[in-house]
Amino acid sequence: MTPPKPPAREGAVSLWRYARLFRADILSAQPARLYRAWMAEFRTPFFRSFLINQPELVKRVLKERPGAFPKSARVGEGLRPLLGNSVFLSNGATWERQRRIIDPAFEGGRLRVQFPAMRDAAQACVARLEAVAGTEVEIEAETSHAAADVIFRTLFSIPIEHAQAGAVFDQFRVYQRAQPVLNLAALLPVPRWMPRYFPRRVRRAGRAIRGLIRTLVEERLRAIEAGVAPDDLATRIMTTRDPVSGETFDVEEMVDQVAIFFLAGHETSASALAWTLYLLATHEDWQEAVAAEVASAQELSFADLSRLVLTRDVFREALRLYPPVPMMVREAVERDVFRGRVVPVGAQIVLSPWHLHRHERLWPDPDAFDPGRWQSEAGRLAQREAYMPFSAGPRVCPGAGFAMIEGVVLLAEILRRYRVEPVVGRVPEPVAHLTVRSRTGIWLRLVQRDQGALPPRLAAPPEVFGAR
Template sequence: MLEPSAFYPPAPTPHRAPLGPLALLLTIRRNVLDIWTEADFRLPIQLRKTIVDRRALISDPVAIRHIFVDNARNYEKNELQLRLLRPALGVGLVTANGDAWRRQRQMLAPFFSPPRMNALAAAQDAAAAQSAARIAAVAQAANGDRTLDIADEMGRLTLEILEHTLFSAGLDYVPSMFQKTVAQYLETLGRLDYLDLIGMPDWLPRWNRFKGRRTLRFAAQVVDGMIDARRRMLDSGESAPPDLLTHLLSARDPAGEALSTREVHDNIVTFIGAGHETSANALTWTLYLLSQSPHWRARVEAEIDTFAHEGPHFADLPLVRAVIEETLRLYPPIPMMSRIAREADAVSGVTIPAGTIVTVAPYVLHRHETLWREPNRFDPARFLGEQRAQIARHAWLPFGAGGRTCIGMGFAMSEMIVVLRHLLRRFRFDLAPGHPVMPQVRVTMRPQYGMKMRVRLR
């Protein structure tokens, strides 16, 4: 077995001092990962006053629990975050607040119960096997060695899994068209406009929104077609597949009320977008990190080979799970979460005035010097055995925390383990020579230049 060597994946270098107002605005729009200072990765709580508001950066696990669990009703998603997401996601589960969010969460929770997620493992397995066969055919046509943009390939794969699971009648589109739509959204509506950053009224036109209108129209047409077709099936008495779409149309709240057409529409968009983009990015980063870590790749391949003939269940792959968890630590899909303090509060002895924008940044938290040994090193051993037990609660938040923890967390973890099991059993992925790698935020954390990798049959 190869000995582990220290690998420190690429990331922006923290600044020694906070950026000035103009530099901060420019940097946030280009790549929000580049705004952090050295002190952000050392201090547990920081208060700052900008030209437009008062902000707090929280990296203390006890304080994070207070914000997301103990006093969560005092902290709602702030307007800037919602301006970024609502043009595409509307009023679905991710963007709803208060009672509207609680109602939707309650109605959707039964679908994402552990028994239901376990039942979907076989469908995830079938989709992953289909994708692996497609990649194998491409590699074989190139004499067993082909360079692919794995970021694109993982995007296609996760869309196929959605078709097999959450939307089993299909998404009624060509996958490449939808991937292009997501890319256009991330480069237009997925970038904060300067008018949003300086707090200008929402009625002022935004260039990003103008450029993204065609993208949103296409997505709306796809989703409306899905809803109409499923409604006709249900109204006619046909047996509808027990997937997420059927659940959205059939769910009732305690008062017997159904979700509105807009709520159904916006939640479909939310789950297609979030379920596709975040998992695709996490898989891409995982394959990259393993390509740079021969020791861990060899151990993962050995574990997968041992269970090659088992069923689609993933409980017996602790090392694969640990690699994914370490990937999510270094490259969390959602690198920042912001809330606004409705009333003044005290957090770990620090006063948070009313109106303060409170930020918990998983990207900073997961690399914080007080919480992690060699925080910038890729080391899946953190999530194995005794080391795993030493991780502070609320120090690792790739899926959020508290009541707003990602409802699809179980689905996503199962999906990623199943996919890696199929891919790494058949292929070896190596970064294409000279290909640059750097994380960039466009709503989610993506590889800025894609991820071109050589794919070889094992």
């Protein structure tokens, strides 16, 4: 079964029609040729943009000349009431300083410290699912809840049930409902002359979220000063001094960063997990193989993670087919030439993990769910050339290592306890909101696994499932 793919736009359309399609859903607004092209140029009266799929060009923009292609100052304006001047929106010296302070908290060695909080969140998720087992469940809502729980437990050592954490989660949903530009379309610039209008309830929800986060940050500051703060992400970030200036974040800057950790960290992981569970529900052989792999460890330890190779490959493959951040935009601040065409200053450069990951010239059988490809030579080559769910270069997602562990831990705990099944008549339709979601949710039925009758470890190597 080929996993769901949005329909491509048919033929050429007027700019006006394109704008309307684009606003409704970026993915289905695009023509099918982007799955084969190395580059496409769009000209509009307001800006010129280039979507690039050629690995050398992607490398040039993200890794070799990132200074020539920063995030546009107009990009993500719809997010400003919530994110302030967070690392996601900043550029230049401010961004460099913010990354110098944030990055050490996410480095590989810290993942071991964050692991128990992730496992606790995964076990809490499994317990919550008990109430809905046997019924039809909209799984995105559950994975959202679980991913938000992971963020609060790892950042502030509090579960999502904590009053402030729960209120941030609730207010965030209000913000999402009230702010229609809080979708991917917000990542393309509006003309400079167009005023940005935020409805009052959006500003109110943005203020409420920031107020709740500020309370948590101020409480933590007091705990740090009293020497009683737990060793979690918030303490790490708030006590790290910029090695260049010697400064730490002030309270407002920390609020900006917590807001983006919450947003970038829970929306993305929730999307990835929901799609992974759907893919497993529709590929029973892989689901049983993962269940067998995770059955061996009764209480998951950090050391077990390196053995969960299949689970990791399944998660990687889901991130390939449904990259939570399907497109990213940069602005040329220096002239360049791409494939013989002049890229003028001011041009928008669109990087599309969505198209790159399904590119017909870069991946064998690009639309198929085949976790076995990650153990093949062709898969490894394509991974180096054409796989970037977390972006690449200096602006790569700082949470990439964290998210890969979180995904595996949550999948392991859920699949150890439940079998997931698709719901007849409810095939999800991918659309790009802030992340890749399904238009009408992702519906699954969860069936408790009989703990005494877990499948034995499979004797066959995992590749058999990917063999074609």
